[in-house]
Amino acid sequence: MGRKLLLEHIDVPGIETFDVYRNHGGYKSVEKALKTMSPQEVVEEVQKSALKGRGGAGFPTGMKWSFLAKPEGVPRYLVCNADESEPGTFKDRYLMEKLPHLLIEGMITSSYALGANTSYIYIRGEYYFILEILEKAIDEAYAKGFLGKNILGSGYDLDLYVAPGGGAYICGEETALLESLEGKRGNPRMKPPFPAIKGLYGCPTVVNNVESIAAVVPIINIGADEYLKIGTEKSSGTKLISACGNLARPGVYEIELGLSVEEFIYGDDWCRGIANGKKIKALIPGGSSVPILPAHLITKTATGETRYMSYESLSDGGFASGSMLGSGGFIAFDEDQCIVRNTWNFARFYSHESCGQCSPCREGTAWMEKVLRRIENGEGNMRDIDLLADINKKIEGNTICPLGDAAAWPVAAAIRHFREEFEWHVTHPQDALKGNYGLLSMPSITL
Amino acid sequence: MVKVTIDDIEIEVEEGTTIMNAARMIGGDVVPPAMCYYSSLPGTGGKCRTCLVEIAAGSTKDPRPMPKLMVSCSTQVQDGMIVKNRTSEKVIENRGAVVEFLLINHPLDCPVCDQAGECDLQDLGFSHGKAGTRYEEERRTFDPIDIGENIKLHMNRCILCYRCVHVANQLTDQRVHGALHRGDHTEISTYIEKAVDNDFSGNMIDVCPVGALTDRTSRFKSRVWFLNPMNASCECTKCSGKAVVWMFGKQMYRVTTRQDKYGEVEVVDGKPEWICNECRFDKKDLSKWTIEGPRHIDRHSVISQGHYEKPNPLKNATKNIE
Numbered sequence: 001m002g003r004k005l006l007l008e009h010i011d012v013p014g015i016e017t018f019d020v021y022r023n024h025g026g027y028k029s030v031e032k033a034l035k036t037m038s039p040q041e042v043v044e045e046v047q048k049s050a051l052k053g054r055g056g057a058g059f060p061t062g063m064k065w066s067f068l069a070k071p072e073g074v075p076r077y078l079v080c081n082a083d084e085s086e087p088g089t090f091k092d093r094y095l096m097e098k099l100p101h102l103l104i105e106g107m108i109t110s111s112y113a114l115g116a117n118t119s120y121i122y123i124r125g126e127y128y129f130i131l132e133i134l135e136k137a138i139d140e141a142y143a144k145g146f147l148g149k150n151i152l153g154s155g156y157d158l159d160l161y162v163a164p165g166g167g168a169y170i171c172g173e174e175t176a177l178l179e180s181l182e183g184k185r186g187n188p189r190m191k192p193p194f195p196a197i198k199g200l201y202g203c204p205t206v207v208n209n210v211e212s213i214a215a216v217v218p219i220i221n222i223g224a225d226e227y228l229k230i231g232t233e234k235s236s237g238t239k240l241i242s243a244c245g246n247l248a249r250p251g252v253y254e255i256e257l258g259l260s261v262e263e264f265i266y267g268d269d270w271c272r273g274i275a276n277g278k279k280i281k282a283l284i285p286g287g288s289s290v291p292i293l294p295a296h297l298i299t300k301t302a303t304g305e306t307r308y309m310s311y312e313s314l315s316d317g318g319f320a321s322g323s324m325l326g327s328g329g330f331i332a333f334d335e336d337q338c339i340v341r342n343t344w345n346f347a348r349f350y351s352h353e354s355c356g357q358c359s360p361c362r363e364g365t366a367w368m369e370k371v372l373r374r375i376e377n378g379e380g381n382m383r384d385i386d387l388l389a390d391i392n393k394k395i396e397g398n399t400i401c402p403l404g405d406a407a408a409w410p411v412a413a414a415i416r417h418f419r420e421e422f423e424w425h426v427t428h429p430q431d432a433l434k435g436n437y438g439l440l441s442m443p444s445i446t447l
Numbered sequence: 448m449v450k451v452t453i454d455d456i457e458i459e460v461e462e463g464t465t466i467m468n469a470a471r472m473i474g475g476d477v478v479p480p481a482m483c484y485y486s487s488l489p490g491t492g493g494k495c496r497t498c499l500v501e502i503a504a505g506s507t508k509d510p511r512p513m514p515k516l517m518v519s520c521s522t523q524v525q526d527g528m529i530v531k532n533r534t535s536e537k538v539i540e541n542r543g544a545v546v547e548f549l550l551i552n553h554p555l556d557c558p559v560c561d562q563a564g565e566c567d568l569q570d571l572g573f574s575h576g577k578a579g580t581r582y583e584e585e586r587r588t589f590d591p592i593d594i595g596e597n598i599k600l601h602m603n604r605c606i607l608c609y610r611c612v613h614v615a616n617q618l619t620d621q622r623v624h625g626a627l628h629r630g631d632h633t634e635i636s637t638y639i640e641k642a643v644d645n646d647f648s649g650n651m652i653d654v655c656p657v658g659a660l661t662d663r664t665s666r667f668k669s670r671v672w673f674l675n676p677m678n679a680s681c682e683c684t685k686c687s688g689k690a691v692v693w694m695f696g697k698q699m700y701r702v703t704t705r706q707d708k709y710g711e712v713e714v715v716d717g718k719p720e721w722i723c724n725e726c727r728f729d730k731k732d733l734s735k736w737t738i739e740g741p742r743h744i745d746r747h748s749v750i751s752q753g754h755y756e757k758p759n760p761l762k763n764a765t766k767n768i769e
Contacts, residue, residue: 168629185626190493190521356607356626356633358494363548366631370584387581394544397515398496 002256003230005218005238006211010098016133018140021101027146029220033109034154037220042113046216048224050236055081055172055209056287056327057402058311061216067196068114069204077205078116079181080107080213082123082130083165083172086287087349088329091240092210094252096123096130099214100137104160106213108146109220111158114206118159121210122177125167134162169353173401174207175199176355187357188401209327211240231257235310239328246280246334248272257310261285262299264309265332278334282418285314286326288346289406291413292339293323319413339421340432343414344372350407361404364395368411375422378429385422389415449526453477454534466519466530467498471709478709479532480542480571482549482656483608484520487712487719491613492520495606496545497571501535504528516541539575546575551582552631553657554603562658564671564749567710568606587631594624594636595643597663597728598652602634605659611635611651618721619645635659646685649727653704653712664728665693665701672749674700676742681735685723687715691742692733699731708746 014020021027033042047062068076080103084092096103103121111119123131138160141147149157163181165171171180175189178200199205215237219227231237235257244250247265249272255264265280266273274280283298284290301307302321307314314325333342351365368391374380392408399405415422425432448459453470454477460469468486470478479500484492492498499516507527516538519530532538550572557563589602607626612635615622623645624637637643643651652660674693679702681688693701704722705713712719730736744750 170629190518351630354630356629356631357609359496359545359548359606362607362631362633363551366587367548367551367582367584374584394541394548398499398541398545400493 002254002259003238004254005222005227005230006095006102006214006240007099007252007254016098016100016137018101018137018144021099022144025221026101027105027108029217030105030108030112030146031152033112033220034152034156039113039115042109042220045224046113046219049219049227050234051212051215051219051227052235052311053209054211054215054239054328056086056289058325061208061212064196064208065114065206067194068206069197070115071204075118075203076114076116077200077203078107078111078114078119079174079177079200079205079207080119080121080210081172081174081177081207082121082127082210083169083177084127084210084327085124085167085169085172085353086289086327086329087346088244088284088331089242089287089327090244091242091252091328093127093130094242095210095214095240096127097133100130100134101141102214102217103134103210104137104141104147106216107160108141108151108158110206110208110213110216111160112156113216116206117157118161120181120200121160121162122171122181123162123164124171125165128164131162131164138162168355169349170355170401170403173403176401177207178205187355188403190400232308232310232312234312235325239309239325241309241328241330243271243330243332245284245330245332246275246278246337247332248275255309257308258313259309260299261307261309261314264330265298271332274332274334276334278336280332281335281337282333282339284323284329284331284333284410285309286324287329288331288349289409290324290326291319291322291409292417293413294417297321297417319409320416323413338376339414339418340372340376340425343411344369344376346410347372347407350403354403354407355401358400358404360395361399361407364391364404365407367391368407372411375425376432378425378433380422380426380429382423382426384426385415385419449524449528451524451526451528451530453530454532460524462523464524466500466517466522466524466528467492469524470519470530470532477532479519480567480574481520481709482567482571482606483610485610485613485654485711486709487714488610488613488617488654490616491608491610493518495549495608497542497549497575499538499541499545501531501538502528503531503535542575543577546571547577547581549606550576550580551584552586552603553606554586554588556604560601560604560658561661561666561671562604562655565710565744566658567656570746589634592636593641593663594660595641595648597649597724598643599661599663599666600635601659601661602636603659604657605635606657607633607635608656610654610656611660614651614654615643615645615648618647618650621645646723646725647721649724650704650712650721652727653706656710662701662728664731668700669695676744676750678705678739678742679736680739681726681730681737683723683726686726687718687720687722688726689713689715689720690722690726690736692736692738697733699733699736702727702730705742706746710746 009024051061052058171186176186180186195205264270283293301316347369351369354365356362392412395404396408479498482495498519500519502513504510506525591601594600623642679692
């Protein structure tokens, strides 16, 4: 087992209450930051730690913070993005459910660093029960003087609010999130201006993922130098991985970045291999929007090197033979799974969740979904496969926000690596209706 | 002032100008098509993606090309920027794809659509579209509804440019319609039918690039290319009173705003000349208008084929009306 920075005390009974959390070293980073460090020093520490955003894109958090505009007389905001909706990703849920105070502690330290006096946690509507957990924790923090006016006598004020969304994937995109938080329809904004210049209510805003904000706590506690020693050269620290699919022991794991993929899938400390003694067929390492990897590219890269759970190793080979660490939604497929059905399922998700603002995404995602449904249901043509490949080329990069890319990548990768399976669906429509590629009896799902 | 090169033509423009507006200053074929951008409505643009251009060099300071195509309506020019519009194969290909996307759910009911002849999507399909379609699925459909006393909404034809939403936000005191649902099921609608009832709501019809919003007082009366557009003005307390009246003989079929060659309302002294609903829907009588002369429409080929304005237009036109 590797070192644990976030989930160290997760199994302690009552850790969701303030007192237990405090007894286990909680809120130390707030004390350290507010009493001994200037806001700029906190920012520099996070910058030095090379923490990469844990929400999916992997943008360095410290760099994002350094972009924040600081005009005089204008409030600044920190918004925590807890709109975790990517299929296969459930790490933030686990963290917030079990360790609400860790997120609150991170929010206080980060808000102090950014000079924000009001901060928000934007949580997806389906996590309403977590909203209640968080609000209870926030009340406790207020009562103990860690939130509100003059925190720990430092003269720093902070109000923290939890705002629930309506349950839209698109509101996880930072500008759509801000629109939604402002009470508007959750449509992504045109960029530039970026939120760091003009964000919430037109003021400079930083939007960070739950895990990124939580990771600030250990960075301040142990220091950036110590944090840099964990993980690999380019991917520092630990990462929560939500492992699911046909794994023997799925769940949320905190790994040190740089663990080998093979060890993570088959190791006794981790997922313990594929369920029911089957073989792995494909892997999606970072949430549904990242490219799928076929069996031969999972533990080894195209050049034959060992593949590690890190930002750089998983994306080795680009999209041709690599993928992305993304949000850490680790989905494994065993030999019985149908890639076409799975791709269709994801396409259905993206077409349902497209905001409908820009034409390539609105029309393209729905078109891909319809074509994939036809192929899966034995009504496809050979030309449909090329059509799909062409549609996703035309969506990619032409949309306002990354949802278009997120919808296009999995389809493109599935066709790239599993073209034979698509072709089999076309040439064996009857078999495709009854079962899967080269496999048997999958109960048909009706919509 | 910054220098920008668009399709090998250099122009000096003020800082903060968008690529689209810089291209419009050059004019002609350099101008990228726009379906959602509307210069008199701040906040529009960026949605339809038809105005995508390639940026071959970002600026003099940072001459790297931009990896993605950028929307010219919302991207500001930088000094030394090199933009490729018609000269880029990538742009032509992707613009064609956008047209395809816009058309896959469009009913193509031009033969019965009142917008035919002055429709931006027709023009765009003609210039950038393909003759055939690759779309074999069922199109999404909605029932036409009356969103106001005088406005008909055919959601099937809508391309979701959001211009009408901006009109309601910016010209009327209260917006009562907007986008419902999401994805390809997004629809422009009101919660309550006929709820749009505002002095300037009729301008939605003019900003609509397709036949999604049509004038109930003039629909199905005549094809636009059979009508003679005339510049006309009237005394109006609510609006500028400057409009175009569309005549068939001595009969007035409809009233619209005066539109420039980009299909946008004319701006005089920095003020866009929107017209009020009274002028648009209720004054269908020549006695209420002063005819200034024929309106030259150079944008939509079908209408301008009329050439009715050629021989001494002003004199003839006024004589006819008398």
